[in-house]
Amino acid sequence: MTDNLTSIVALDARTSVPLEKTPLETYVPPARPSLIGLSRGELAQCLGAIGVAPAQRKMRVQQLWHWTYFRGARNFGEMTSVSKEMRARLDERFTVDRPEVVAEQVSSDGTRKWLLRLPSGDRLEKAHEVECVYIPETDRGTLCVSSQVGCTLNCAFCHTGTQRLVRNLTAGEIVGQVMVARDRLNDWADRDTPSGGRLVTNIVMMGMGEPLYNFEAVRDALLMIADNEGIGISRRRITLSTSGVVPNIIRTGEEIGVMLAISLHAVRDELRNELVPLNRKYPIAELLQACRDYPGASNARRITFEYVMLKGVNDSLDDAKRLVRLLKGIPAKINLIPFNPWPGTDYECSDWDQIEKFSEYIFNAGYSSPVRTPRGRDILAACGQLKSETEKLSARERQALRAMAMTD
Template sequence: MEPQAARGVLVEKVPLESYVPPAKPSLVGLSRAELAERLGGIGVPEGQRKMRVQQLWHWMYVRGVQTFAEMTSVSKAVRADLEQHFTVARPEVVAEQISEDGTRKWLLRLPSGLAGERAHEVECVYIPETDRGTLCVSSQVGCTLNCSFCHTGTQRLVRNLTPGEIVGQVMVARDRLNDWVDRETPNGNRLVTNIVMMGMGEPLYNFDAVRDALAIVSDNEGIGISRRRITLSTSGVVPNIVRAGEEIGVMLAISLHAVRDELRDELVPLNRKYPIAELLEACRNYPGLSNSRRITFEYVMLKGVNDSLDDAKRLVKLLKGIPAKINLIPFNPWPGSAYECSDWTQIEAFSEYVFNAGYSSPVRTPRGRDILAACGQLKSETEKLSARERQALRAMAMTD
C-alpha cells in the first residue's frame, strides 16, 4: 500500500523501477539524430545515414511495417545488419476488449530487459465517433498520483514509459485498425485522428519522454497527427505547464474537479503542492492561449461532493479571463469506489449555469464503461491480478 498523505502534506509515489532495454531494442521512438547514431554504431557510412534515416522513418511511421524485411528500398546488407541488432517492435497486445458502443481497449505488454522478470502492462483505449477517432494513450506504468476518484490512481507507480512505448501505442492502434497509408475505405479517412494523453499516468511527470514521443506522432513526414488534434491532460504539475506549451505545443487539459482547495486537496492530492491559484496562473501564461486555442478544464461530477450550483458559480468566477472550455464528466464507477455519479438533472443544471456564463460546457458521454475503459477506470491487468491475490490473502487471514 502507498503511504497516505497527512493533512496538508503531499506524499508522492516514487517509481519502483527504471526501464531496462531488451537485448535487441526497438528503433520505434528514436529521434532522427538518435537513429543516425544507431546506424553509425552498426557501420553505416556517415554519408549514407541521412538517407537511411529517412527510409527508416518512412517505413516505420508512414507504412507501419513490423519487420526490416518489408523495407524493400533499403539494401539487403543494411537490412541484415538492422535485423541482427534491432527490431521495429511495438508493445504486444495481450488482450482486446470491444465495448457495445464500439470503444476498444487494449492491454499492452511492454518488452522486459530482465530475464525472468514479469513484463509490465498498460492500457490504451480507442474511441470511435462520427467525426473523429480518439486514442487515449498512457504515459506511465501505474500512476504518480493518488486522486481519490480515479481507479488508475490507486496503482503503484512502477516506472515511466519510454518515447518508443508511447509512440508504440499509436502504432498498435493503427495495426489493429488497419489504419496505415494503404488502408482502403470508402472516404479514405484515417480512423485514428486525435490523441489524448489521458491514459495511465501523469504526462508532465514523464515530461521528456512525452515531449519526444509527441514530436514523432505529430511529424508531418510520419504519423502526421496535427498538434491541434493532440491534447495533454495534467492534474496540475505547475512548473511544467508553461514548459509544455513551449516545448510540446499541443492542446492543454487540466483535471480540475473542484473549486475549493480543501476539497481539491482530497480529490487531487497534488493540489497540496500546487494549489488552485498557482495552477490557474500557470494556465493564464500558457503559450499560444487564445479563443481558438482554449484550455479544457475537466470536471468529474460527484454526487453531493462538487456538483452544487454554488460550485458552478465558483467555477465560472475562477476561470474568468482564461479562454476555456469545461468538460463535465459523469463519474464512471469502479470496484471499491466511495463516490457516486451526480444525478442527471443536477449535471444538466450545472452545465446550463456554466453555459449561460459564456463557457462551452459539454457533458462527456461515457464510453466503454462495460469494459472499464471510461475516464478514470484504466488499470493494468497485472495490477488487477495482484489486487485479487491480495483480496484472497485477506479472506484467508480472516478465516484463520
C-alpha cells in the first residue's frame, strides 16, 4: 500500500504512462499554524504548549471545539466564553484560519464554485489552490470537497486528472473547505432563517484528487465533519468516491464508516485500463470483490457505482447488460453521469436517447439508475471538470529558487 507522501509510481510497460503520480511537495505549516483539523488530543497538546494546566485542558478543548466547529468562529476574539488572557495567548501562537476564497463563480443553475488558496509557511512556495463546489437542491445542499492539490491519477476523461499531483491536503485543509462553505452561505449554528435548516447537508469527496491516496488525512477530516459536537453532518450523508484503490476500500468502511462510491465507467478491463489506468493495478474483479466485502454494505447502505456516459465508448446496450451481471450480489445503485466536456478532451457525451435506453435496462434489472443532472457546466464546476488554474513550479525550479535564496 502506498504511503501518503511518497506514492509509488507504477508504469504501464506498453505506454510508459504513470498509473500514479508522485507528490511534488509536502505541507509546510505557516508560522502561526491553524488549529483547524487538529484532534482533541492535539488541541490539548497545543494548550499545554502555551502553559495551560493539565487539569484545565479538557474544558478548554471543549470550548475551542464548540466555538470553532459549532459556531464557526473565525478568530479567537469571537470566543467570548474564553478569558481575554487565554485568547491573547492563543492568538500569539495559533489561528483558526481556513483556506482563503480567491474567486467565487455562480452558475446559472445556482451552483457555486470557490477557488481556495491554501496558506503555506515557505516564503518561496507559490500558494496552492484547490476548488470546492456547492450544489443546492430542493431537498439538500451538497458540497463537493477536494482531497489533493492536483490528482494522483490520470483518468482519461477527467479534467482534474490532467494536472500534476502537487501535494496531499491536510485534515485541516479538507475540513476548512466545509467551514468556508458555511462562512460564505451564513450556515452556522446561529444562522437567522425562517426554517433554521442547514444549507450544507451532504458532503461528497469527489473534488480534486483521489481520496484513498490521502487516506489518513481524509479519514481524520471526515470523522471531524461527522462529530456531533461540531459540524455534525451524519456519516450517512457523507460519500467518499474512489477510482478503485482496493487496499484502502475496506479501511474506509472500518475506520470511517461513510457511504462509498466507485468510479467504475467501464465493464471490460481493456476499456477501463484506458479510461481509469489504475485498473491495470487493481482490475475490475478485484475491485468488485472489495465492494462485496465492504463493511456495512446493505440495501439500506448501498454502494454507488458512477458511470460516465461516453458516446460510442461505453454506452451500448451490451455494456448495460454486462454491468448488471458484474454487480450481481452487491447492494448497489448506478449513477449515470452525462459526460461534462472540458477544453481539449477527445470524448463526447452520449446522446440523450441512448442514455435513457441504458438507464431503462438497468432499472428493469432491479437497480436504481438515476441520471445525474449536470450542474455548473457553464463555470466548469460539473463532475470531472475541476481544475485549478494555478501554475505550479517544477521541483527543479523550486530547487533553483532555494539555492538563490541561500546565496543572498
